[in-house]
Amino acid sequence: MTATTVRTNYEIKDPSLAPKGKQRIEWAGREMPVLRLIQERFAQEKPFAGLRLAACCHVTTETAHLAIALKLGGADAVLIASNPLSTQDDVAASLVVDYGIPVYAIKGEDAETYTRHVQKALDHRPNIIIDDGSDVVATLIQERQDQIQDIIGTTEETTTGIVRLKAMLRDSVLTFPAMNVNDADTKHFFDNRYGTGQSTLDGIIRATNVLLAGKNIVVAGYGWCGKGTALRARGLGANVIVTEIDSVRAIEAVMDGFRVMPMEEAAPLGDIFITVTGNKHVIRGEHFDVMKDGAMVCNSGHFDIEIDLKTLAAKSTEIKEVRNFTQEYKLNTGKSVVVLGEGRLINLAAAEGHPSAVMDMSFANQALACEYLVKNKGELEAGIHSIPKDVDEEIARLKLVAMGIKIDSLTAEQIEYINSWTSGT
Numbered sequence: 001m002t003a004t005t006v007r008t009n010y011e012i013k014d015p016s017l018a019p020k021g022k023q024r025i026e027w028a029g030r031e032m033p034v035l036r037l038i039q040e041r042f043a044q045e046k047p048f049a050g051l052r053l054a055a056c057c058h059v060t061t062e063t064a065h066l067a068i069a070l071k072l073g074g075a076d077a078v079l080i081a082s083n084p085l086s087t088q089d090d091v092a093a094s095l096v097v098d099y100g101i102p103v104y105a106i107k108g109e110d111a112e113t114y115t116r117h118v119q120k121a122l123d124h125r126p127n128i129i130i131d132d133g134s135d136v137v138a139t140l141i142q143e144r145q146d147q148i149q150d151i152i153g154t155t156e157e158t159t160t161g162i163v164r165l166k167a168m169l170r171d172s173v174l175t176f177p178a179m180n181v182n183d184a185d186t187k188h189f190f191d192n193r194y195g196t197g198q199s200t201l202d203g204i205i206r207a208t209n210v211l212l213a214g215k216n217i218v219v220a221g222y223g224w225c226g227k228g229t230a231l232r233a234r235g236l237g238a239n240v241i242v243t244e245i246d247s248v249r250a251i252e253a254v255m256d257g258f259r260v261m262p263m264e265e266a267a268p269l270g271d272i273f274i275t276v277t278g279n280k281h282v283i284r285g286e287h288f289d290v291m292k293d294g295a296m297v298c299n300s301g302h303f304d305i306e307i308d309l310k311t312l313a314a315k316s317t318e319i320k321e322v323r324n325f326t327q328e329y330k331l332n333t334g335k336s337v338v339v340l341g342e343g344r345l346i347n348l349a350a351a352e353g354h355p356s357a358v359m360d361m362s363f364a365n366q367a368l369a370c371e372y373l374v375k376n377k378g379e380l381e382a383g384i385h386s387i388p389k390d391v392d393e394e395i396a397r398l399k400l401v402a403m404g405i406k407i408d409s410l411t412a413e414q415i416e417y418i419n420s421w422t423s424g425t
């Protein structure tokens with residue numbers, strides 16, 4: 001921990017950063033009209049009165065609005081970081097100083113501090129957990145079984161976290177309801193695709209300031225995050241290569257106009273590599289060996305396991321910080337590989353994460369998922385639950401209204417037509 005770190009019933013870098021954080025939180029709020037409506041309703045209805053809530057999220061200007069919504073809704077809420085490098089220290093400061101929300105998050109916190117902060121979330125004895133990657137829920141199940149009786153439910157917003165929750169369910173250890181925020185249409189279509197797409201490229205540009213036009217960019221993984229990343233890389237003039245393990249997604253990438261090949265073939269071609277698979281060691285020793293001198297690698301998947309940095313370090317004679325969030329690994333072959341953001345989420349490490357306009361819908365889902373858990377307390381089975389369709393559709397409707405976009409509605413004749421099977425050719 002650095003000398004300026006402040007530890008009381010919160011742990012943040014520096015409370016004096018609060019004015020800057022407040023200004024930025026307010027700026028983000030301009031692009032979050034749906035969450036604002038929810039904040040206003042929660043302030044009236046207090047759905048979380050008397051409840052303790054722990055949120056493990058990237059501590060950003062957007063998350064601040066979610067935390068404020070929960071507090072206005074009557075929750076006794078704490079916020080911890082869901083990644084050691086994603087915290088915006090000024091936002092953490094403002095949440096503590098201006099909004100009275102305890103935060104445990106410091107940008108660059110080490111693994112021990114990160115783990116301690118997860119424990120702080122559980123020390124709060126939450127009734128509801130908002131998770132981003134499932135670290136709090138996994139720790140609860142592994143280390144705090146006695147607290148499970150207090151849990152009404154959890155919400156999870158990442159693909160990675162949902163994969164973990166499914167594994168918990170298979171192992172019969174998920175004994176309470178979990179709301180699958182990630183799979184809501186108003187979440188993954190926009191956050192995973194356009195959010196990751198824009199913010200990943202933003203992170204690479206802020207870290208390196210390199211021109212992307214004409215570069216060979218290799219995108220590993222063609223899920224929603226990969227689709228958005230490839231789309232935006234092409235928009236900036238890059239030649240995009242996609243790698244996949246799923247045949248259907250590979251065909252999609254081909255028909256979207258990208259070259260598809262195994263990483264083994266892409267490795268010597270790429271200038272910049274971006275991993276968004278959610279899996280381990282997607283870029284590893286054999287790939288580093290054949291990369292161009294100066295090739296850049298980064299990750300926009302949830303955990304820092306996609307690039308095998310241990311092996312890269314073992315092959316290197318020197319690791320040099322060449323810019324913020326940019327480290328050059330000098331290989332014993334004389335070539336070098338440049339790693340951005342220490343292999344952690346580049347969009348949150350070097351940039352500010354997804355823009356507010358998409359997080360508006362993601363966090364509207366989070367807030368309404370928490371309310372749904374409370375309203376249905378004791379009624380929901382243990383396991384993973386979808387966000388109700390009407391909630392998803394209402395978020396989309398409100399977003400369109402806020403964007404000033406009108407759409408058509410079905411005529412009586414059309415409703416009759418789609419509900420009948422008798423009229424064909």
Ligand code: ADE
Nearest residue numbers: 058060062063352353354
């Ligand atoms: N995940 C990705 N971008 C984010 C943001 N801006 N705030 C919180 N979580 C995020």
